Amino acid sequence: MEFLLFLLVFIVPAAAAQDAFIGVNIGTNTPNPTQVATLLKAHNIHHVRLYNADSNMLLALANTGIAVAVSLPNDQIAPISLSNSTAAKWVSHNIVPHHPTTNITTICINSNLLTPLLLNALKNIHLALIASNLGNKIKVSTPFPSTIILNSFPPSQAFFNRSLNHILLPTLKFLQSINSYFMINIHPYLDYVQSNRTMPLDYALFKPLPTNKAAQDTNTHLHYSSFFDSMIDSAYSAMADLNITNLPIMVMESGWPSKGGADEPDANPENARTYNTNLVKHVLNNTGTPRHPGIAVSTYIYELYNEDTKSGPLSGKDWGLFDMNGDPVYDLQLSAAVVANGTSNQTYCTAKTGAEASTLQAALDWACGAGKVDCSPLMQGKPCYEPDTLFDHASYAFDIYYNLMGKAPGSCDFNGVATITSISPSHGSCTFSQSDEKGSRMNSSVPAMDSESSYSSASLIYGDVLCAANIVIGVMGWIAVVFG
Numbered sequence: 039m040e041f042l043l044f045l046l047v048f049i050v051p052a053a054a055a056q057d058a059f060i061g062v063n064i065g066t067n068t069p070n071p072t073q074v075a076t077l078l079k080a081h082n083i084h085h086v087r088l089y090n091a092d093s094n095m096l097l098a099l100a101n102t103g104i105a106v107a108v109s110l111p112n113d114q115i116a117p118i119s120l121s122n123s124t125a126a127k128w129v130s131h132n133i134v135p136h137h138p139t140t141n142i143t144t145i146c147i148n149s150n151l152l153t154p155l156l157l158n159a160l161k162n163i164h165l166a167l168i169a170s171n172l173g174n175k176i177k178v179s180t181p182f183p184s185t186i187i188l189n190s191f192p193p194s195q196a197f198f199n200r201s202l203n204h205i206l207l208p209t210l211k212f213l214q215s216i217n218s219y220f221m222i223n224i225h226p227y228l229d230y231v232q233s234n235r236t237m238p239l240d241y242a243l244f245k246p247l248p249t250n251k252a253a254q255d256t257n258t259h260l261h262y263s264s265f266f267d268s269m270i271d272s273a274y275s276a277m278a279d280l281n282i283t284n285l286p287i288m289v290m291e292s293g294w295p296s297k298g299g300a301d302e303p304d305a306n307p308e309n310a311r312t313y314n315t316n317l318v319k320h321v322l323n324n325t326g327t328p329r330h331p332g333i334a335v336s337t338y339i340y341e342l343y344n345e346d347t348k349s350g351p352l353s354g355k356d357w358g359l360f361d362m363n364g365d366p367v368y369d370l371q372l373s374a375a376v377v378a379n380g381t382s383n384q385t386y387c388t389a390k391t392g393a394e395a396s397t398l399q400a401a402l403d404w405a406c407g408a409g410k411v412d413c414s415p416l417m418q419g420k421p422c423y424e425p426d427t428l429f430d431h432a433s434y435a436f437d438i439y440y441n442l443m444g445k446a447p448g449s450c451d452f453n454g455v456a457t458i459t460s461i462s463p464s465h466g467s468c469t470f471s472q473s474d475e476k477g478s479r480m481n482s483s484v485p486a487m488d489s490e491s492s493y494s495s496a497s498l499i500y501g502d503v504l505c506a507a508n509i510v511i512g513v514m515g516w517i518a519v520v521f522g
Contacts, residue, residue, distance in 0.1 A: 058321050058334035061085030061107070062359065063291060063341040064095070067348075069362055071098035074342070077364050078104055087146065087290060087338050091132040100139040107144035107290075107338075108132070110163065115147060118162055119155040125162035126169060134170050146221065146290065147180040152205045156180060157212060164216060179213055181221040181290040184229075184269055187276050192255035193262070193329065196272035197279045207280050214285045222273055223291035225340075226265040226313070227353075230304065241265055243294075243309060244316030246429035249395040260328035263391065263429075266292065266317070267327040270335055286335075292317060293340035296367050298353035305353040307368035314339055314359070314370055320391060323459045328392040386470055387440035387450035388433040390457045398432050401452035405435035411442065415468065422468035432456075433463050437470045 064086050068074050075098040078086065087107040088095060099106055110118065110128070118125045133142060145163055149156045160178055167173045186206070190196050198206050213220065226242040240247055247263035254261050262268040273287055294313035298305025317337065324334040344358035344367065360366055389398055406413035415422040416431045436456045443449035450456045464470045 058324060058336040059085050059105075060318050060321050061087055061105070061336070061338040063087045063089070063338050065341055065343060065345055066090060066092075067345055068095075068343055069364070071095040073364065075099055075102060075104075077342075077360065078102070085336075085338070086342075087144075089148070093132070093136075096136040096140045096142070099141075100136065103141060105141050105143045107146055108142055109146040109148050110159070112148050115149060115155055115159045119158035122162050122165060125159070126166040129163065129166040129170055129172075133167070133172065133176070137172060137176070142176055145176060145178045147178065149180050152182075152186075152202055154205060156205065157209045160209065160212060177218050178216070179218045179221045179288075180209070181223055184222055184224050184273075187269070187272050190272040191253065191268055192257055193268050193271035193275055194255050194257040196275040198276045203280065207282075210277060210280060210282045210285060214282055218285075219288040220273065220277060220282075220285045221288050221290045222269075223340075224266055224269050224289050225292060227294050227305070229265060231302075235304070237265065239304065239309075243313050244320060245312065246389075246391065246425070246427055248427045248429070255328075258329060261392065261395075262328055264316075264320075266320070267392065271327045271329045274330065289335055289337040291340040292337055293357045295353040295356045296344075296358075297356035299351055302351065302353045305356070310357075311368045311370050319459060323388075323390075323457050325391045325457065331390070331392065385445065386459050386463055387436045387456050388459055388463050389429050389436060390455050391429070393429075393455035395428060397453055398428055398455045401455050402428070402432040402435050405432075405439045405452070409435075409439045409442075411435045411438045424468075430463075434468065434470065437463065 062078075062083055062085070064074065066089050071092070071094045074095065077083075078099075079102060084103065085105045085107075086099075087109070089109050090111055091108040096106065096108070114128065118128060133145070136142060145167075147156065147159050147163065149159075160180060164173065164178050167176050167178065184190075186199050186202055187196050188199055210220065226244075230237045230239065230242040238247075238251070240251075241253070241263065242265050244264045244266060249261055252261035252263045253268065260271075262271075270287060270289075277283070277285060294310040295302075295305040296307045296310035317339070321334050321337050324332060326333040327335075339359065341357050342359055344356050344361050346355055346362070348355045356367070358367055359370060405411045406416075413431075413435055414420060416434060417423060422431070422434050432455070436450065436452060440450045440456075440458075450458050
């Protein structure tokens, strides 16, 4: 068992070297396609997923450079799975006329039901792409619901619903053989609600958690501060359980609703903004997960527009980033090329999500001591005291040091627990990266982090947290519902 866990920790997905991206889902109920394309370009959104292969939308996206994932609707899976010629006709009608003018990169076979027809449809579409000389240019896969993963915590013990293995195993083997992706939908809000809100809200929202509040996988001794990361690592474990170890993951849907009914208080603009902002930051920083650090997973936010005419609960209609007029539903850092490629004119240095608490604490102590960072704003009652977490305090100290050193190479490392980001970590009255600090020690060399700190306040603040780091979190009550 210990040898198996060792292997699981060091499995490296095939696409590890490729930087992850953030995309956005576009539903079937949208404004005029030209308006959609204009909105995407205005907000530097470079990756989208369509739930069909609408010709007008593909024409509107032509010559924009936007990478497009199109979808094969459910009602076409059966005929395409039964006929190579039907698959060839679909590709020749929906893909060939638009490629490469429209940058179609992926075909998603939508499927609410896992049947043998799914694998046949995947194979026939792939063969049709090869026949059209597009086999090496367009990926084909199918998004799975996260509910097919059972025993999702601890992640190291997760496995797929055994009753589906006769379908999943050949499908995953095929996807691995064509260098495609395991696509999955992860919706922390839905799992949070289904847990009757026993799941900590901050855990669902991707908020940084101190070690004593993070969930611990007692097999790997890794700590999880977000449901999203735990589900990604659960997916890796479930695939490894079937001996699938070289299939990278892509998240096709993830988001949070901005409005809900009277019985849906956590569906609100602030939570939606918090989740999606943290998601964007996490993906574009290439943070990865506790078991796969540095291997980020490309993710599509659900979704671009609210769907006011959709039936069901109010929260089901309001996952959009924009209303039908193109106005933002809430303030989200979705501009200045942040979503497009994670770059901007400003960079910041923050703590890495999932970093080992003891190493993070040592780095914070060093920055506030030998690193000569003024950490007085982190003291109680000062502007940067809240949130009172090791992650946030370390991020402040790291970023100030990064700027003191003129953002020199190596000045944002701190023994591997820091990372550079383009998304400002400033909050409230706590401001990071003051412009007048930039370059103040540009000619200084970056000292090694080997001297003892003369600053002790940070250690005092987090003494209880570090002592609590060894506490084992009990069995969680928010395991995903079994796929029906």
